Amino acid sequence: MNTVPDRIKLDYKTAVVLHHYNYQDNSLIVNFFVQELGKLSAVARGVKNSKKGRYALLQPFQKLTISLSGKGDLLTLTQVEALLQADSEKWNLKGKSLYCAYYINELLLNLLPAHTDCSAIFNLYHEVLKLLSSHIDDSDQDNFHYEIPLRLFELKLLEFLGYSLNLTVDQSSGEKVSADRQYYYQLDVGPSLQQNIQAQALLISGQTLLNMAQSRFNDQKTLHESKQLLKWAISQHLNKPLKSRELFKQLYANK
Amino acid sequence: MSHSPLIKQLIESLRCLPGVGAKSAQRMAYHLLERDRNGARKLSHALFQAAEQVGHCSSCRILTEAEQCDICRSPKRDRQILCVVESPSDVYAIEQSGTYSGTYFVLMGHLSPLDGIGPQDLHLDILKQRVMQESIDEVILATNATVEGEATAHYIVEMLKPQGVKITRIAQGVPLGGELEYIDGSTLGLAFSGRKELD
Ligand SMILES: [Zn+2]
Numbered sequence: 495m496n497t498v499p500d501r502i503k504l505d506y507k508t509a510v511v512l513h514h515y516n517y518q519d520n521s522l523i524v525n526f527f528v529q530e531l532g533k534l535s536a537v538a539r540g541v542k543n544s545k546k547g548r549y550a551l552l553q554p555f556q557k558l559t560i561s562l563s564g565k566g567d568l569l570t571l572t573q574v575e576a577l578l579q580a581d582s583e584k585w586n587l588k589g590k591s592l593y594c595a596y597y598i599n600e601l602l603l604n605l606l607p608a609h610t611d612c613s614a615i616f617n618l619y620h621e622v623l624k625l626l627s628s629h630i631d632d633s634d635q636d637n638f639h640y641e642i643p644l645r646l647f648e649l650k651l652l653e654f655l656g657y658s659l660n661l662t663v664d665q666s667s668g669e670k671v672s673a674d675r676q677y678y679y680q681l682d683v684g685p686s687l688q689q690n691i692q693a694q695a696l697l698i699s700g701q702t703l704l705n706m707a708q709s710r711f712n713d714q715k716t717l718h719e720s721k722q723l724l725k726w727a728i729s730q731h732l733n734k735p736l737k738s739r740e741l742f743k744q745l746y747a748n749k
Numbered sequence: 750m751s752h753s754p755l756i757k758q759l760i761e762s763l764r765c766l767p768g769v770g771a772k773s774a775q776r777m778a779y780h781l782l783e784r785d786r787n788g789a790r791k792l793s794h795a796l797f798q799a800a801e802q803v804g805h806c807s808s809c810r811i812l813t814e815a816e817q818c819d820i821c822r823s824p825k826r827d828r829q830i831l832c833v834v835e836s837p838s839d840v841y842a843i844e845q846s847g848t849y850s851g852t853y854f855v856l857m858g859h860l861s862p863l864d865g866i867g868p869q870d871l872h873l874d875i876l877k878q879r880v881m882q883e884s885i886d887e888v889i890l891a892t893n894a895t896v897e898g899e900a901t902a903h904y905i906v907e908m909l910k911p912q913g914v915k916i917t918r919i920a921q922g923v924p925l926g927g928e929l930e931y932i933d934g935s936t937l938g939l940a941f942s943g944r945k946e947l948d
Contacts, residue, residue, distance in 0.1 A: 515864065519767045519768050520768075550895075553895055553897075554896045555896060587896075587899075588899065588903070589903045589906075590903075592896070592899060593862065593900065593903070596862040596863060597862075600862070600863050737864065737865040738862040740867070741862045741904075742862075745904055746907075
């Protein structure tokens, strides 16, 4: 049953800017990640001419308190200010970290529900961006600092959205996954020692599955295999390829 | 009262201007037709010529009807320094500050990872070619102090690193969210002299 939604008035909500784009001459449409309410979009009127710096506040990755009102899918921003925070909580996204953070924002833009309490994923988002901020030296050869937070976020986001992966039970035998075996992973069901030739499957080690089940991404093999599995799982829920991923590939194509 | 077809067409065309709604478009149209026919003819001629003939400078991408713009052609400019900016208004702001005598590369925008605006849209291949072919010692990145400006600067750094050119970024005095065109000349001068080398 479809009813016209009531007028909404939200005051002083904690939020982060996921994305913004130009709207008419001087305004922006801003996609917010609101802690208690998930993804909400609002028009910020006249901010491009504002000398009060509201335009700077509405850039991606800004932590804010905001007030919104209106009805339907596009609300109006009525108040915005920077969230007061300790220096240790501030993000410092540069270089590769910034590109990783863009990828996370694009995932959220595509997958985050609206009008749903998303506190769990909101807190994880903060942790992950903090981890990414802690490493700003691009010359470092290893990719752990970028890859671990990304895999963790992807795994937890799938869980949060109700698309948890079966990582521990062999779906054909009902036995526990064993670390020293290789499994055929089918997305809807999980790992199996037997190959079902009719179904698409990813070959993945039992050790990786068990590590993922414990959110442990501490070695290259686990990172590599889990990346393939998570990328596949996430792609099932996306309507289009991610643009940030394309740009990332172009940027680091030769590395 | 409804407008005749030609007047209606004029009003609708004027609405493509930024900040011009139906009311002001109508006011402009009537002003031109009632009070300033000569101005109207001049405007129409100027618009037509500019729209047909203005393109991009082949080396810095700024708008010009010539193959190369005045700055790029000027013998007085220092060709060993190249400053990368987002928009023509940034060039104007830097020129006004009088602190810079090198040449420019104008991106006509910035990378926007979530909107699919990539290096091709900014013609970064032309920038790379210039750095490879000309004897440029230093590339100054003067993209805006916004998140997109930072993403764009990082991309250019990664792209030019293999060329072994010195790359600097203006930073000091430019506030977060600051767009160059809104920054006064003296702040901009400081920003230039305080630029930092990136590695
Ligand atoms: Zn030029």
